[in-house]
Amino acid sequence: MTSPDAVRLLVVDDEAQILELLDLTLSIQGYEVCPAGSGPVALEVLAREQIDVIVMDVLMTPWDGFETVRRMAAQYGAALPPVVFLSGLARPAVMPDLGPDVVQEYLVKPFRPSQLVERIEEARRRKLSS
Secondary structure, three states, X not given: OOOOOOOEEEEEOOOHHHHHXXXXXXXXXXXXXXXXXXXXXXXXHHXXXXXXXXXXXXXXXXXXXXXXXXXXXXXXXXXXXXXXXXXXXXXXXOOOOOOOOOOEEEEEOOOOHHHHXXXXXXXXXXXXXX
């Protein structure tokens, strides 16, 4: 059972084992996790759940993480929760322009759970101060 004030995460990854590992890891850290196995499913979850932070894999199908967030931003604008992108690739030299309202962090795999928690909390702080 989660506490009523638990931070709710939408965690998106198209690899089932990675999604399960992220779900377990973040749940142990005290977060309430809403998993999604693709961009289209993530849009559905975001429409029905109150989400505080989105944790998004970059390399996915049918939409990559950037395209998924573009679609979310087009629908939610400034109300879009902050996003932490996860990728096995080095951080791009220039992040895609996802709009002025999208608060984003980037974390390269592999990472320690504490690093992911730091990025989630930094994204929350930045969103609250924007």
